Structure formats: structure tokens, C-alpha cells
Amino acid sequence: MVWAIENGDVLLEATLQHLALVGQALAISLAIALPLGILAARRPRLHGVVMALAGALYTVPALALFALLVPLMGLGQGPALVAIVSYSLLVLTRNVAVALREVPADILDAADGMGFSRGRRLLRVELPLAAPVILAGIRLTAVLQISVATVAAFIGAGGLGDLIFQGITQDHGDKVVAGAVAASLLAVAADESLRRLETRLRLATGLAG
């Protein structure tokens, strides 16, 4: 505690860095997972391939994945970003695909029968109805990325993980605790705020009471 109060600015900077890293990783993940998930939901074979690949990436322990990436990409924020994104891609892509496949068949039949084009049906019917499940995937991904980003400090990502690793090497318990508590609070806050958004979205889509 003493360390955290005396070094408030360092802690704040690390937290902001952590947030920025996760924010970028989440944005990139979404940009990849959304189209990939949409495609996978439509093509059963692609679905299998995507799930197998993403699953394989997810099975590799986070730290091992980072270590494997170092010879390829070196150290720093860039490689850290790549690692975080590839590690969390499965969860997000799978959620997008599952969310789209869960849209009730009679609703899609009605939409087709009334003359929706493919694109319009996706934008006006499928994505709005899939939104709560997709958001659940975003929530899981955000929490996962906040935790994985802590480990990514190992390959130079910076952020709260830096404080923890420094604390360990300097045998500075307060610093370790400050970094760990901050990272945990960040995860809890992200989880809770996104969960609330999800509940509101569920009500808005009229699928849950």
C-alpha cells in the first residue's frame, strides 16, 4: 500500500498503458473475429477449420506462446499485441459464429420470405439478435486480454505486468501487490460494466424477459 500511495503516478501510468494495450488488442480482435465469425457461421467447413486453428492457438499456454513468438518478432509492444490477439481470437470468433447460428430459424425464414437481401438480413435481423451473445464474447475476451496482457510484460508489453515482474526481481512485495490488485480490479470492472451492457442489450432484443 505504501508503495502504491507514494508512486501513484507510476501506478496510474502502468494502468493506462495496460488499458491502451488491451483496448488495441480488443479492437484488432474484433476486426478479425467479426467477419471471420460471420463467414464461419455460414460455411460449416470453414467453421470447422477456424475453430480447430483458433483452438490450437488457445491451447498453447500464454507464456509459451509469447516465448515462441520472440524469435519470430522480437520483443516489444508489437509482438505482445500479436500474441494477445492470437490468444483470444478463438473465444471471440466462436462467440460470433455461435451467436449468429442461434438466431431462430423461423425468424430467418420470415425475413427471407418477406424479401430481405442477404446483407440486409445480416445487418437488420441477424446481428441485432446476435448482439447480446457477441457482447458476452467481447466481455470474456476483454477479461482474458487483461490477464494475458499482464503476462505479456514478459516480452516487453509494459503495463501492470511490468510492476509485478519488477516487484518480483527487486523482492519488493508492495509493488507486486499493487500491480496484481490493479490488474484484478481492471478485470472486474471490465467484466461488470460489459455485463450490465449485455443485460440491457438482451432486454432491447426482446429475447430474454
Add this chain to the structure above:
Amino acid sequence: MIRLEGVGKHYPGAARPAVDGIDLLIEEGRTCALIGPSGCGKTTTLRMVNRLIEPSSGRIVVAGRDVTAADPVKLRRGIGYVIQGTGLFPHLSVAGNVATVPRLLGWDRARIAARVDAMLGLVGLDPALFRDRRPASLSGGQRQRVGVARALAADPPVLLMDEPFAAVDPLERGRLQREITEILRRLRKTVILVTHDLDEAIRMGDTVAVMRDGRLVQHDRPDQVLAAPADAFVAEFLGSDRALRRLTLLTAAAACRSGERPPEGAPEVPAEASLQVALSILLGSGAEALAVVDGGPRPVGTLSLAAIRALAAGLPDPSGAVARSPPLV
């Protein structure tokens, strides 16, 4: 007008065609009830009309246009579509649902809003009360009313209905069948109604088309189908109580000998009552004849048990209650 000419659907690898060369003509403003056991191809036939299923052979003409040559997405905006589960969009309000096709067609806001209110009124839902509600907060019957309002919103000449009232409780179903039939007649919509419910087919269809194994077995007016099933299959499908069912289609007024003075003390039956009701009164009272009344000072005529029996047997009808018509297929 809907015309099917030699329409077939053969799925690759299937032993027999799902639909096998159907010819069917539904005149403008008429409702045709497609009926048959499950797997007979009735839903496939329906879904080929708006090309949710592509026919493998034949031609389908809707309102003078060959649908097999049209752009399917545009085609469907001109054909109303009502399905069993209603398929209402849960994320949209009742108004948003009804506005679906007008929005796809690019109508302006004011026109859409006016149309939505008019459609809700038409199906018996007060726009002020229902406009902003979500489908989840409606009863099954109300949902189906919204489904019909949505299908009619862009005023399509043709409507396809697939088991529309199967998920509605029996009491509400009867009311819906009557009200929707009345609306469709008044608006002169040409309708194909797929159902497995014989009573629904008889109640709503101007004609009934019986299908079996992908083929059309019989297409005629309900009373004709009931009076003269084309073959043993149709007879069995209609059930051994078909003679009684047929009596629901005829009124006492149409079957009575008008002007004939009823026997002293004969029980009375309203002129607009069905022959089934009349028969029930006859059986219950033990009388041989009924006085048919319409509220006037004297009975309109006499309805005898013998006349009902002759009609039910499909015998040549002395009073001309059932006008003969040429075959429809």
C-alpha cells in the same frame, strides 16, 4: 391469380420427387387450402411460389408474372408470407414488425406510420395499445394477428400461409380463422393456405387441394371434396365423419323447402344456422322436420330430415342448395 403448371421438385439423391408435376389454378380473390398428410409436399409446393425453394421443373405464374424468371428478393416483397411460429422480429416493436416490407420498399415515414395503424386496426388490434409493444408481451393469437398485419402491409395481391394458426389455442383459433377469412375475402387476396387441419381447410378454403406423395389428388370446393372424394385415400383422409363435416358448409335456409308450411309444433331453426346444427336439433327433439325462421312473422320454410339425409349422401339435391360447379383442376 396463382397458376402452377407441371411444377415439380426433385432433390438430388431422393428416391421420389418431393413434388411431382402439380397443376393448380387459384383464381383471383380465392383461398386454396393445401392439405395432406405430413411429407406430402404441401409446404414444399407453397415455398416454391415465393421461391424459398427453387422448382426443378414447371412454371409458376403469380398475378400474371412468371416467378421463375423474377428476382427472388423483389418477388417476395410482393407476396405476403405468414408462418406458423409467426417469425416476428423480437427486437422490433409491433409497429416495426408490421412496417417491415414497406421499409424494404422504401416508403416514406408518414406513409408507413399510417399504414401500420390501418393494418393493426384491420386485424383487430388497437394501434394506440399495441403499436409500441414487443412481440414477447403478446398472446399467441395477438402475435398471429400481427403476423397477418405484417404480411398484408404492402398490400400484396397474393398471400402464402403455412400452418398459420397451428400454435394458437383452439378457442382463439376458431375466431382467428373466421376473422382472417373475412378480411382476405374483403381485400380480394389470392391465398394459398397450407394446413393439416381439415376443419381449418374447410372453414377457410374456397377450394381444397388434397395432396399425397407429392401429387395433387383432388382439387375442388370443400363441399364437393367431402361429397365425392376422388379415391379411397382422400376418403380415408377426410374421415368417416365427412358427411357431418359437410353439413357445416350448408345453411338451413339454403336447404329448406321455402314457402312450405312446417308441421304443427315443429322446432325452429334460424335460417343462417348450419345443417349440422339443424340436424342436431332434429335428433334432439325427435321431430321429422324443422321450421326455418328468420325473425319474420312466418317461417321461411320447412327443413326435413329426409332433405338433410339426401344432401349428406351427396345425392342430386332437390332444392339446389349446393350449386354444381365445373371441376377446378
